[in-house]
Amino acid sequence: MTRNTFDPLPLPSGVLPMCFCGDPCKVAKSDTEDTYKQRYWMCSNFTFEPTLRQRRINKMTPPPLCDLEQWIDTEIKFEYKEEMQEILRWEAEKKETMEKRRREEAVENEHKEEEEMRRVVANREEREKKLERARRANALRKGKWPRCTQ
Incomplete structure (x- = not known):
């Protein structure tokens, strides 16, 4: 039989105390x-x-x-103490796992950022090479030869 959280707990034997407000x-x-x-x-x-x-x-x-x-x-009770120790151990393991995952994600993000920066730098260098090649081609087309050939 499963207990519902809203079911009243069994009352201990004895007199039911009254509250300060007059209700049981x-x-x-x-x-x-x-x-x-x-x-x-x-x-x-x-x-x-x-x-x-x-x-x-x-x-x-x-x-x-x-x-x-x-x-x-x-x-x-002893079994409740053991149960609480289990719960605390699970929470500690869960926290440790989450911290480990956060560290791994941080390292992974750092690697991704470094890779992205390398890619951006490589693209920028490639673009500079292409722009320089285009400038030379435009200069040759206009009839201006580089100084080394004149």
Whole structure:
């Protein structure tokens, strides 16, 4: 059975705490590194934390009535620690791969630029040779001979 992210989490046994605003609290799970998958009580009026993009385009929900946060789990389970270490290792590998790719692309772009500059210089030299040849041909056609032949 797959869990939907919007399904409510199972409630711990005991009394359901009330928030400062008078509404019952709900259970949420943390996704930060320090408190990975630890459960905590939070105000049911606090729907979500808007992302940076949502803040930028002004698609924010109204601010929560209160910011009650009371931890249920005090320790991270061993399997969650391992899972977090895997995630961090994957992120480090991904970052390393991206850096390596950026370096390779920079070197490749540099080689392309050097090759383009060589090509431009070669074209310019070829054009200068052709222009010089055309100037000589025009001079010969007008009857002006180079000084060395006069």
